[in-house]
Each structure stands twice: as structure tokens, then as C-alpha cells.
Amino acid sequence: MKLAAYPAFTATAFQSRLAYRNQVWSGVFGELVFMFARIAIWTSVFSTVASSSVDGVTLPQMITYALLAGPVLYWDYSRLLRDIGTAVKSGDIAVYLLKPLLYPAYMLASHIGNFLFDLLTVTVPVAIIIAFTVGLVPPASLFHGFAFLAFWFLSFAMLFLLTAILGLAAFWLMTADSLDWFFNSIMTLLAGGIVPLWFFPGWLAAIAGNLPFAWVSYYPAAIYIGQLDPAQVLTAFVVGLLWFAVLLGFLLWIWARARHRLIVQGG
Amino acid sequence: MAIISASSVEKVFRQPKRQAGFGGAIRSLFSREFTEIRAVDGISFAIEPGEAVGYLGPNGAGKSTMIKMMTGILVPSSGTVEVLGREPHSHRITNAAEIGVVFGQRSQLWWDLPVRDSFELNRHIYDIPAPRFADNLARLTAMLDMAFYIDRPVRQLSLGQRMRAEIAMALLHDPKILFLDEPTIGLDVVAKDTVRKFLAEVNRERGTTIILTTHDLVDIEEICPRLIMVDDGKLLFDGELKHLRTALGSRRRLKLEFGTDPGPITLKTAALVTDEGAAKHFLLESEQTSILDVLTELGSGHDLKDVKLEEPDIEEVIRTFYRNKAQTGAAP
Numbered sequence A: 001m002k003l004a005a006y007p008a009f010t011a012t013a014f015q016s017r018l019a020y021r022n023q024v025w026s027g028v029f030g031e032l033v034f035m036f037a038r039i040a041i042w043t044s045v046f047s048t049v050a051s052s053s054v055d056g057v058t059l060p061q062m063i064t065y066a067l068l069a070g071p072v073l074y075w076d077y078s079r080l081l082r083d084i085g086t087a088v089k090s091g092d093i094a095v096y097l098l099k100p101l102l103y104p105a106y107m108l109a110s111h112i113g114n115f116l117f118d119l120l121t122v123t124v125p126v127a128i129i130i131a132f133t134v135g136l137v138p139p140a141s142l143f144h145g146f147a148f149l150a151f152w153f154l155s156f157a158m159l160f161l162l163t164a165i166l167g168l169a170a171f172w173l174m175t176a177d178s179l180d181w182f183f184n185s186i187m188t189l190l191a192g193g194i195v196p197l198w199f200f201p202g203w204l205a206a207i208a209g210n211l212p213f214a215w216v217s218y219y220p221a222a223i224y225i226g227q228l229d230p231a232q233v234l235t236a237f238v239v240g241l242l243w244f245a246v247l248l249g250f251l252l253w254i255w256a257r258a259r260h261r262l263i264v265q266g267g
Numbered sequence B: 001m002a003i004i005s006a007s008s009v010e011k012v013f014r015q016p017k018r019q020a021g022f023g024g025a026i027r028s029l030f031s032r033e034f035t036e037i038r039a040v041d042g043i044s045f046a047i048e049p050g051e052a053v054g055y056l057g058p059n060g061a062g063k064s065t066m067i068k069m070m071t072g073i074l075v076p077s078s079g080t081v082e083v084l085g086r087e088p089h090s091h092r093i094t095n096a097a098e099i100g101v102v103f104g105q106r107s108q109l110w111w112d113l114p115v116r117d118s119f120e121l122n123r124h125i126y127d128i129p130a131p132r133f134a135d136n137l138a139r140l141t142a143m144l145d146m147a148f149y150i151d152r153p154v155r156q157l158s159l160g161q162r163m164r165a166e167i168a169m170a171l172l173h174d175p176k177i178l179f180l181d182e183p184t185i186g187l188d189v190v191a192k193d194t195v196r197k198f199l200a201e202v203n204r205e206r207g208t209t210i211i212l213t214t215h216d217l218v219d220i221e222e223i224c225p226r227l228i229m230v231d232d233g234k235l236l237f238d239g240e241l242k243h244l245r246t247a248l249g250s251r252r253r254l255k256l257e258f259g260t261d262p263g264p265i266t267l268k269t270a271a272l273v274t275d276e277g278a279a280k281h282f283l284l285e286s287e288q289t290s291i292l293d294v295l296t297e298l299g300s301g302h303d304l305k306d307v308k309l310e311e312p313d314i315e316e317v318i319r320t321f322y323r324n325k326a327q328t329g330a331a332p
Ligand SMILES: Nc1ncnc2c1ncn2[C@@H]1O[C@H](COP(=O)(O)OP(=O)(O)O)[C@@H](O)[C@H]1O
Pocket: A265, A266, A267, B013, B014, B015, B037, B038, B039, B057, B058, B059, B060, B061, B062, B063, B064, B065, B066
């Protein structure tokens, strides 16, 4: 296995995005519109209550949560989903089998390239613009700050695993497009990307809080603004790692099934 | 030692029977009914290192299926395929490192990047030492005349330019075997010619074993001394191109021209097909028959002015062969 090939894929994915760098502006603009819409919503929600905080969260904290849970953590994973779906449907996925490399590792490497590109060209600029126009809060504490970084890592991994699994499901379902839509709805609700789990009814929050989606947006963002105490952070991290292991196992399993299908049925 | 061997290879695809309409689509989800397609049907051959073999057959003959089995991305339903002494699909990664593959209808280049970047990526994938990579790149760029477009994004290239780049990319890591599935499909005459000359040269100069599928006979005439011909998944012919005629039972034509009409002539070595009086057309009875045999039998005393032997056009032979088969429903 040529390990050096994988960073090269990351660089290549990044470079490929440069070819479409004029799309960056629409990306930034889209995310800004989205953010300002949310800021308007939260501002009006907070203006209807007498106190300066709702469920112990202030408006600036809520805006910070919205930025983290949205553009920062729940970034544009659909490219990966589309790439896998297209490769499966067109049969181009066989081309990857012709090379001495592991397809899931290749997917991850190019996903990282796309992530870095979006981070530099969309996420960071949007965060800076929001910080200077509306204002953002710093992490609740040094501990919460570092915990956020660890959870960000986990969030990236979870989003990758969920997307890759879904993408490979195209082998059996052949309809990655409707899946994308379905997945997006589920994710938006259960990841806490728009409404944090603490606003959910108790039973739904309990369910959503234990599903892997919550590690994509909810936990990292909630930890950043200090909604979880250190003990809860640790528990969430351990459960998150367990989900990570389960999903990783599932991805490798589904890829083995897909590969088997590919070499026996030819697609 | 054969570098590639196939023995009694079969590939049967099972496709779920599809019914029409939405209800049918739902029903076929649960149905266990399958149609079987026998894409490769009991094929055996052995290829020695350094050979260039053309795998010829009409559309749907099972050529791509065979290439996929040799490159390890498809498993045979029965029989065995060995490439470089290994079963390709169970040693996919090791096998992949030692072969080069070009699919005429699938690109392996990165669409949005300059050709050079795709090459560079292959350097990492195949772990090619930098000096060897530089050497190969320079040589391939010159041979395939790629210098003027190597820094252009792949999406801006013509099909001919892209195909040259695909072939170069498959050779950068000095594979022992180069597999090409319809490398000339859709190319114009000039591009076809460049590709053919190049492949013949790679085979001759570097000793790279080449297997290429095609339905264009010229590819084989110019690149491959050996021809494997398939149809309907079955092997029809394996041997040198020049022996194909005999194998398919088509005979050479002999034209004898006389100063004056010698009257009817019957010979044992050649059968008269058209008699124009002073010009007579014969079909030679066997591949072993030489003109001398015919002339000896004819004897002297005729006012013979000219003798012309016509090799049947291979393209024509194959066309006739397929046509006969379609009419009679069976191979002759
Ligand atoms: N993955 C597959 N599933 C079902 N049938 C297939 C598959 N691949 C090829 N076939 C069928 O097998 C036969 C041979 O196909 P192929 O090897 O692509 O032919 P060729 O390359 O000679 O045109 C065709 O009838 C084709 O429809």
C-alpha cells in the first residue's frame, strides 16, 4: 500500500476545486444568507421572552451555536455523496479497483481535500464576517475549547462515514438523489443543525442525543458554548467513539459487499 | 511460462427479470427470477511474455468481460484465469501494480486537472521512483506528441488527445502487461494511426505484453501478430492473422488470362468460378496449393499471358462469416 498516494489525493481534490474557484463567491453568499436568516429568527425568538436567556443560553451564544452547527460542522458533504453515486451508477467505480489502492481510503483523502478547500474559502470567511458584524462568543472555557476541537474531529469523521455509507448504498438502491434528500432532512433534524436538541421534547431529545447524527453538529457546538459539563463531555466523547467504531465497521462491511457485488455481478 | 492463461473460462451474468411499469418494478424487487447471460463461454488460451494479441469480436461478444476478468475486477463463474502466475481478483492490489489498463470508454484521467497532474498522481499511486518517472514521462510525451497539451485540463482535450494521455498514463509505471479495451473506438483516422504505431512500438521496443480488444481489424493488422476471435462468448479462432482465412474456410482466388480463349478448362487444384473466355477465375482448393501446382497441372501449350493471385480481404472474410452465421444460426 502506497501511503504517500493518499495525501496526493487530498491535494488533487483541493486543486480540482480551484478550477471552479469562481463558485466560491456563491458558496460564501449562500452561507451568509442562511446565517443571517437564522440570526433574524433567533433574535425574534429572544425578543419575545422577558429574560436575556432561553434555557440558559444567551442570544450571542445561540448565534455562535448556529454558526458552528451549520456552516462549520454540517458543511457541504453532498459532493462526496454525489461523487460516489455517480461512480457507482456509471460503473466508473471499477476504475478504482484497477489501481493498487483502497477505495474508502481514497474517498476519505479526497473528502479531506474538499473539506480544507471549503474551510478556507467558505467557512472561515463566513465566520469572520459574522464575528465582525454580529459578534461571536469565545468557547465557554479552555476545557470546552479543546473539547470542541476533539469533537470537531469526531464530527468530521461521522459525517464522512454516514455519507460514504449512504453513497455506497447506491449499489443496491440506484437512487442516490432521493437518498440525498431524505438524508438531508433526517440530518437537519437529528443533528441539531437548525434547532439544538435542548429545545426538543424530552423523548425526542433522548433519542436524537444517542444517534450518531448528534455528533455531527449538536455535541461539538453545544460543548463550545458550555451546555455540557466536563463529565457529560467525557461521556459524550466515549459514546461518540463507539459510534465511530460501529460506523467504520459498517462502512468497511458495506464496501466489502459492494466490491463483491462488483466483481461477481459486474456492477 | 505463459504470462496470461485462461482455461475453460466462463462468465454468466444473472440479471433479475424486469417487468414493465411501476407495479412491475416493485414486483421485480422481490422476484427471484433471473435471465442468464453467458458472456464468456468456455474460453481457453495462453499468452507468452512479449506477445501482442488482438481480441476481436462484434459488440456483445464478451471482450470487455474477458478483459475485466484478466484485470481482476470480475471473477469468472467457472474456469481459471492466471495473470503473472496469480489469480487476478484475489491478488487485486499486487496484480494492479504490475499491469496497465486502458478502457476506451472510461477515463482514468482527472477531468478538471491538467494531464500532467493526473500523471503526477499516478507516480504516487504506483510509487514510481522520481528519475524513472521523469524518464518515462519524457519518452511518452515525445512518442505520443503530448507536449503541447500536457498542461491543459483534460476536459479541454479532443478524444484523440485524451486517449493518447490515457495510454501514456497506463504505461508510466512500466507495467509488464498492457490491457486495452477498444482503445481506438471513436478516434479519427490520424489518431487511430498514432495509437496503433505507438502500441506496436511499445510492444516491439520495450517488450510489453499487449492485449487489446477491438472490433476493427486494422488494429490487429498493425499491432498484433496474433489474433483471438470470439463471438457469442465462444472462441472462434486463435492464431496468426494470416491463417484466419483458412480457418474460416475462405479460399484464394486465381485469375488466369490467355491470349486466345483456350476453351473450357477443368483442374483438380482449382475450381473454375467464372469463365470470361480469355480470362478465367478459379478458387484454389486448399491453402497448400501453390500457383506452381496449378500451372503444372494446366501444362504448357496454352497461350497464358498473365497470372494473378488474390488474397481474400480479411475484413470481407469475417463479414461473410458473421453473415453466414446469422443466416444459418450456427458457425460453419
Ligand atoms: N454487468 C453485467 N450484467 C449483465 N450482463 C452483462 C454485464 N456486463 C456485460 N453483460 C452482457 O454480456 C455480454 C458481453 O458483454 P461485453 O463483454 O461487454 O461485450 P463486448 O465488450 O464484446 O462488446 C453482453 O450481452 C452484455 O450485455
